Amino acid sequence: MASRVPRGATVSSATTAGILACGAVAGIVAAWLLGPSGKGALALGGVWFGLLSQLGDLGVNQAVTFFISRDPARAGEHWGRSVVIASAQALVIVPAGLLLSGALVHSPTAVPAVRIGVVAVPFSLFLGYELSVLRGLERFGVYNALRLCQSGLWLASVIAFAALSVRSATGLMVCLLGAVAVTGAIATVVVVRAIGLPRIGIRGSRALMAYGSQVWIGAVANQCNANVDQLILGAFAAAAALGQYSVAVSVASLLTVISTGLGVVTLPAVARADARSRPVIARHNLRLGFGLMFVAAVAIGLAGPFVIPAVLGPAFRPAVPLLEILLLGQVALGSTQILHEIARGMGRLRLPAVIETVGAAFTVGLLLLTVPRWGAHAAAWVSVAVYWPVAAALWFALLRRPGIQSADAGPGPHPADVPGEVRAPAGA
Secondary structure, eight states: OHHHHHHHHHHOOOOHHHHHHHHHHHHHHHHHHHHHHHHHHHHHHHHHHHHHHEEETTTHHHHHHHHHHOOOGGGGHHHHHHHHHHHHHHHHHHHHHHHHHHHHOTTTTTHHHHHHHHHHHHHHHHHHHHHHHHHTTTTTHHHOOOHHHHHHHHHHHHHHHHHHOOOOOHHHHHHHHHHHHHHHHHHHHHHHHHOOOOOOOTHHHHHHHHHHHHHHHHHHHHHHHHHHHHHHHHHHOOOOHHHHHHHHHHGGGGHHHHHHHHHHHHHHHHHOOOOHHHHHHHHHHHHHHHHHHHHHHHHHHHHHHHHHHHHOOOOOGTHHHHHHHHHHHHHHHHHHHHHHHHHHHOOOOOHHHHHHHHHHHHHHHHHHHHHHHHHHHHHHHHHHHHHHHHHHHIIIIIIISSTBBTTTOOOOTTTTTTTTTOOOTTTO
């Protein structure tokens, strides 16, 4: 098992590096093409798309991976349930997202981009569940190829717009929707070839929702901690300031090459391991991730003052000090990402939900107090001030105390709901 985790993590990290490289090139080209104001509108559209996609699935994404990891033979049943759930979710998310974004986004350049981002969410949900099936089966090669496919299509679209001198954030968001839809169609073919057609039905969906609901609570708070700074900046600051901040966030997010690579393999590995092996795998992955992220953060911080103005131009020089602040928090945020996967694999779902919710409350309150007065720098420092206590609390509760097991395990499937399902025992 120990030898399998590094191999899967290496493939996933390399893929994440490729995805971030595509995103970085696309971001650079978009910045040159659109300028700070247009880049801010595009970034805000992407934030709404990403936030609703990640939170709108109600945690079922992670539940699909968990249950398939426990019982791969029933992957078709879990996929079928996720199709039904995704259809219902789309009917709620799109109208709710359009109403909410209409109330919060007022910039004329950002509104169309945000609306398209909301409409793209259902495509993302179906794709996400298909990727979860592949992840649960530990088919990391094709899983990562599909992730890279979406990013490659997005980059190709941005380059095409630049070549044609089409300066439209709204048009680029339409291309993002297309990239997700095309990747989803390919993923459907791949999963069907791997496990057959989905077994459509609602029986057993309660088990997925029961597990996912607690994951979702933690995910809502986690994404609030990670992304609400840009949402609040979009409401209180000029689009140009948000454009500077989004550049700093994008560069600092290079550290997710490490945390995502390890996180992808951590949940299924921990879920399938016996009680004695789980903390060993968890500690190894967390220590490795923290060490690598710390070294990478120092390197990026030293290179940032030279690379950002050289690549993006002098207009983006104000992003440099923001980057240096955000790198401090990104190490903690990446560690939290790995800790979430550990908790999900152990079935300890309430713990991250509680800790992240407390952190999110502090994040929103501090941002509302500071951003209107001090702008982007305040948003960056608030992120640092919240990320580190959240990561420390999760680490202590999950791994610091010797002999700790999964005492607060979330609900496993009920035998009446999922006949023959392998229930996650308390402490799993």
